Amino acid sequence: EVQLVQSGAEVKKPGESLKISCKGSGYSFTSFWIGWVRQMPGKGLEWMGIIYPGDSDTRYSPSFQGQVSISADKSINTAYLQWGSLKASDTAMYYCVRPIGITGSGWFDPWGQGTLVTVSS
Amino acid sequence: QSVLTQPPSVSAAPGQKVTISCSGSSSNIGNNYVSWYQQLPGTAPKLLIYDNNKRPSGIPDRFSGSKSGTSATLGITGLQTGDEADYYCATWDSSLSAGVFGGGTKLTVL
Numbered sequence: 001e002v003q004l005v006q007s008g009a010e011v012k013k014p015g016e017s018l019k020i021s022c023k024g025s026g027y028s029f030t031s032f033w034i035g036w037v038r039q040m041p042g043k044g045l046e047w048m049g050i051i052y053p054g055d056s057d058t059r060y061s062p063s064f065q066g067q068v069s070i071s072a073d074k075s076i077n078t079a080y081l082q083w084g085s086l087k088a089s090d091t092a093m094y095y096c097v098r099p100i101g102i103t104g105s106g107w108f109d110p111w112g113q114g115t116l117v118t119v120s121s
Numbered sequence: 122q123s124v125l126t127q128p129p130s131v132s133a134a135p136g137q138k139v140t141i142s143c144s145g146s147s148s149n150i151g152n153n154y155v156s157w158y159q160q161l162p163g164t165a166p167k168l169l170i171y172d173n174n175k176r177p178s179g180i181p182d183r184f185s186g187s188k189s190g191t192s193a194t195l196g197i198t199g200l201q202t203g204d205e206a207d208y209y210c211a212t213w214d215s216s217l218s219a220g221v222f223g224g225g226t227k228l229t230v231l
Contacts, residue, residue: 106172
Protein backbone atom coordinates (compact mmCIF):
# COMPACT_ATOMS: atom_id res chain seq x y z
CA GLU A 1 0.00 0.00 0.00
CA VAL A 2 1.30 3.44 -0.94
CA GLN A 3 1.40 5.62 2.17
CA LEU A 4 2.63 9.00 3.31
CA VAL A 5 3.03 9.31 7.08
CA GLN A 6 3.67 12.72 8.55
CA SER A 7 5.27 13.83 11.79
CA GLY A 8 3.14 14.91 14.72
CA ALA A 9 1.57 18.21 15.68
CA GLU A 10 3.84 21.08 16.67
CA VAL A 11 3.33 24.13 18.90
CA LYS A 12 5.92 26.83 18.41
CA LYS A 13 6.55 30.48 19.27
CA PRO A 14 6.94 33.24 16.68
CA GLY A 15 10.53 33.46 15.47
CA GLU A 16 11.32 29.80 16.15
CA SER A 17 12.43 27.38 13.45
CA LEU A 18 10.65 24.16 12.51
CA LYS A 19 11.08 21.16 10.23
CA ILE A 20 8.22 18.72 9.68
CA SER A 21 8.53 15.43 7.86
CA CYS A 22 6.71 13.06 5.55
CA LYS A 23 7.82 9.45 5.09
CA GLY A 24 6.80 7.60 1.96
CA SER A 25 6.39 3.84 1.77
CA GLY A 26 5.03 1.22 -0.60
CA TYR A 27 6.54 2.74 -3.74
CA SER A 28 9.85 3.86 -5.24
CA PHE A 29 10.43 7.11 -3.32
CA THR A 30 13.01 8.43 -5.79
CA SER A 31 10.74 7.95 -8.81
CA PHE A 32 7.87 10.24 -7.81
CA TRP A 33 7.58 13.89 -6.88
CA ILE A 34 6.40 14.73 -3.37
CA GLY A 35 4.78 17.99 -2.39
CA TRP A 36 3.23 20.08 0.34
CA VAL A 37 -0.22 21.67 0.63
CA ARG A 38 -1.27 24.22 3.24
CA GLN A 39 -4.73 24.57 4.76
CA MET A 40 -5.16 27.50 7.11
CA PRO A 41 -7.92 27.23 9.76
CA GLY A 42 -11.33 27.19 8.09
CA LYS A 43 -9.81 27.89 4.67
CA GLY A 44 -9.08 26.09 1.41
CA LEU A 45 -6.11 24.20 0.04
CA GLU A 46 -2.97 25.95 -1.21
CA TRP A 47 -0.21 24.30 -3.27
CA MET A 48 3.16 25.17 -1.75
CA GLY A 49 5.78 23.29 -3.73
CA ILE A 50 7.21 19.95 -4.78
CA ILE A 51 10.51 18.10 -4.81
CA TYR A 52 11.80 15.16 -6.87
CA PRO A 53 13.80 13.08 -4.40
CA GLY A 54 15.71 11.40 -7.21
CA ASP A 55 17.69 14.55 -8.01
CA SER A 56 16.33 17.11 -5.48
CA ASP A 57 14.79 19.26 -8.24
CA THR A 58 12.48 21.61 -6.31
CA ARG A 59 9.67 23.92 -7.44
CA TYR A 60 7.84 26.47 -5.31
CA SER A 61 4.61 28.36 -5.69
CA PRO A 62 5.38 32.08 -6.10
CA SER A 63 3.31 32.62 -2.93
CA PHE A 64 5.66 30.44 -0.87
CA GLN A 65 9.03 31.02 -2.57
CA GLY A 66 11.46 32.29 0.05
CA GLN A 67 9.04 31.60 2.91
CA VAL A 68 9.68 27.87 3.32
CA SER A 69 12.21 25.28 2.24
CA ILE A 70 11.42 21.83 0.87
CA SER A 71 14.00 19.07 1.01
CA ALA A 72 14.23 15.29 0.92
CA ASP A 73 16.50 12.53 2.23
CA LYS A 74 16.17 9.65 -0.19
CA SER A 75 18.18 7.35 2.07
CA ILE A 76 15.25 7.29 4.49
CA ASN A 77 12.38 7.98 2.04
CA THR A 78 11.50 11.22 3.82
CA ALA A 79 10.59 14.70 2.63
CA TYR A 80 10.70 17.81 4.76
CA LEU A 81 9.08 21.24 5.00
CA GLN A 82 11.10 23.78 6.91
CA TRP A 83 10.70 27.30 8.29
CA GLY A 84 13.57 29.47 9.48
CA SER A 85 11.45 31.93 11.47
CA LEU A 86 7.81 31.10 12.11
CA LYS A 87 5.02 33.68 12.13
CA ALA A 88 1.55 33.42 13.64
CA SER A 89 0.21 33.33 10.08
CA ASP A 90 2.01 30.01 9.53
CA THR A 91 -0.57 28.38 11.81
CA ALA A 92 -2.19 25.76 9.59
CA MET A 93 -2.57 22.10 8.73
CA TYR A 94 0.13 20.97 6.31
CA TYR A 95 -0.42 17.94 4.08
CA CYS A 96 2.20 16.10 2.09
CA VAL A 97 1.05 14.70 -1.22
CA ARG A 98 2.42 12.57 -4.04
CA PRO A 99 1.84 14.32 -7.37
CA ILE A 100 1.52 11.90 -10.24
CA GLY A 101 3.32 12.53 -13.53
CA ILE A 102 6.89 12.99 -14.68
CA THR A 103 6.72 16.77 -14.25
CA GLY A 104 4.87 16.69 -10.94
CA SER A 105 1.94 18.49 -12.51
CA GLY A 106 -0.59 15.69 -12.17
CA TRP A 107 -3.10 14.69 -9.57
CA PHE A 108 -2.27 14.09 -5.89
CA ASP A 109 -2.52 10.56 -4.53
CA PRO A 110 -2.13 9.69 -1.75
CA TRP A 111 -2.25 12.41 0.87
CA GLY A 112 -0.56 12.30 4.23
CA GLN A 113 -2.68 12.54 7.37
CA GLY A 114 -1.61 16.15 7.95
CA THR A 115 0.60 17.92 10.48
CA LEU A 116 -0.98 20.71 12.51
CA VAL A 117 1.42 23.58 13.15
CA THR A 118 0.38 26.15 15.74
CA VAL A 119 2.44 29.30 16.16
CA SER A 120 1.52 31.36 19.20
CA SER A 121 3.27 33.44 21.79
CA GLN B 122 -8.39 34.80 -3.95
CA SER B 123 -8.01 31.38 -5.57
CA VAL B 124 -6.87 31.02 -9.18
CA LEU B 125 -9.74 28.59 -9.82
CA THR B 126 -13.27 29.71 -8.98
CA GLN B 127 -15.78 27.40 -7.30
CA PRO B 128 -19.15 28.23 -5.72
CA PRO B 129 -18.75 28.45 -1.92
CA SER B 130 -21.66 26.10 -1.28
CA VAL B 131 -24.22 23.85 -2.94
CA SER B 132 -27.03 21.82 -1.46
CA ALA B 133 -29.50 19.17 -2.51
CA ALA B 134 -31.75 16.53 -1.00
CA PRO B 135 -30.75 12.89 -0.51
CA GLY B 136 -31.05 10.90 -3.72
CA GLN B 137 -30.82 13.99 -5.89
CA LYS B 138 -28.00 15.14 -8.18
CA VAL B 139 -25.66 18.09 -7.75
CA THR B 140 -22.97 19.67 -9.88
CA ILE B 141 -20.00 21.74 -8.73
CA SER B 142 -18.29 24.05 -11.19
CA CYS B 143 -14.65 25.06 -11.37
CA SER B 144 -13.72 27.97 -13.60
CA GLY B 145 -10.21 28.90 -14.70
CA SER B 146 -8.30 30.17 -17.70
CA SER B 147 -6.24 29.03 -20.65
CA SER B 148 -3.09 28.89 -18.52
CA ASN B 149 -4.58 26.32 -16.17
CA ILE B 150 -7.80 24.36 -16.90
CA GLY B 151 -7.72 25.23 -20.59
CA ASN B 152 -4.47 23.37 -21.19
CA ASN B 153 -4.06 20.95 -18.28
CA TYR B 154 -5.89 18.06 -16.68
CA VAL B 155 -8.25 18.67 -13.76
CA SER B 156 -8.54 16.59 -10.60
CA TRP B 157 -11.13 16.71 -7.82
CA TYR B 158 -10.78 16.00 -4.09
CA GLN B 159 -13.26 15.29 -1.31
CA GLN B 160 -12.47 16.45 2.20
CA LEU B 161 -14.75 14.99 4.83
CA PRO B 162 -14.91 16.95 8.11
CA GLY B 163 -11.71 16.62 10.12
CA THR B 164 -9.93 14.43 7.58
CA ALA B 165 -7.31 14.76 4.85
CA PRO B 166 -8.54 15.30 1.29
CA LYS B 167 -9.00 12.24 -0.90
CA LEU B 168 -8.70 11.92 -4.69
CA LEU B 169 -12.09 11.59 -6.39
CA ILE B 170 -11.44 12.31 -10.07
CA TYR B 171 -8.24 12.61 -12.09
CA ASP B 172 -7.42 13.48 -15.70
CA ASN B 173 -10.73 15.39 -15.96
CA ASN B 174 -13.04 12.38 -15.83
CA LYS B 175 -11.31 9.25 -14.52
CA ARG B 176 -12.20 7.62 -11.20
CA PRO B 177 -9.61 5.85 -9.03
CA SER B 178 -10.52 2.34 -7.98
CA GLY B 179 -12.91 2.40 -5.07
CA ILE B 180 -14.66 5.63 -6.06
CA PRO B 181 -18.30 4.88 -6.93
CA ASP B 182 -19.63 5.82 -10.35
CA ARG B 183 -22.02 8.27 -8.64
CA PHE B 184 -19.09 10.66 -8.97
CA SER B 185 -18.20 11.98 -12.42
CA GLY B 186 -16.05 14.71 -13.91
CA SER B 187 -16.04 16.66 -17.13
CA LYS B 188 -14.15 19.53 -18.69
CA SER B 189 -15.02 21.99 -21.41
CA GLY B 190 -12.72 24.83 -22.41
CA THR B 191 -11.59 26.63 -19.28
CA SER B 192 -14.18 25.09 -16.94
CA ALA B 193 -14.62 21.76 -15.24
CA THR B 194 -17.55 20.18 -13.45
CA LEU B 195 -17.92 17.55 -10.75
CA GLY B 196 -21.21 15.70 -10.71
CA ILE B 197 -22.59 13.62 -7.87
CA THR B 198 -25.76 11.56 -8.29
CA GLY B 199 -27.78 9.64 -5.73
CA LEU B 200 -26.69 11.99 -2.95
CA GLN B 201 -26.11 10.48 0.45
CA THR B 202 -25.66 12.20 3.81
CA GLY B 203 -22.14 10.76 3.84
CA ASP B 204 -21.31 12.92 0.80
CA GLU B 205 -21.44 16.05 2.95
CA ALA B 206 -17.92 17.42 2.59
CA ASP B 207 -15.80 20.11 1.02
CA TYR B 208 -14.88 19.52 -2.62
CA TYR B 209 -11.86 21.02 -4.35
CA CYS B 210 -10.77 21.16 -7.97
CA ALA B 211 -7.08 21.36 -8.88
CA THR B 212 -4.86 21.63 -11.91
CA TRP B 213 -1.48 22.89 -13.06
CA ASP B 214 -1.02 26.52 -14.02
CA SER B 215 1.52 26.84 -16.83
CA SER B 216 2.01 30.60 -16.27
CA LEU B 217 2.72 30.20 -12.55
CA SER B 218 4.58 26.89 -13.04
CA ALA B 219 2.71 25.73 -9.97
CA GLY B 220 -0.28 23.69 -8.95
CA VAL B 221 -3.48 25.57 -8.15
CA PHE B 222 -6.65 24.72 -6.26
CA GLY B 223 -10.15 26.08 -6.34
CA GLY B 224 -11.44 27.77 -3.21
CA GLY B 225 -13.54 24.76 -2.31
CA THR B 226 -17.28 24.06 -2.28
CA LYS B 227 -19.17 22.90 0.78
CA LEU B 228 -21.82 20.33 -0.10
CA THR B 229 -24.82 20.07 2.19
CA VAL B 230 -27.21 17.15 1.78
CA LEU B 231 -30.45 18.45 3.23
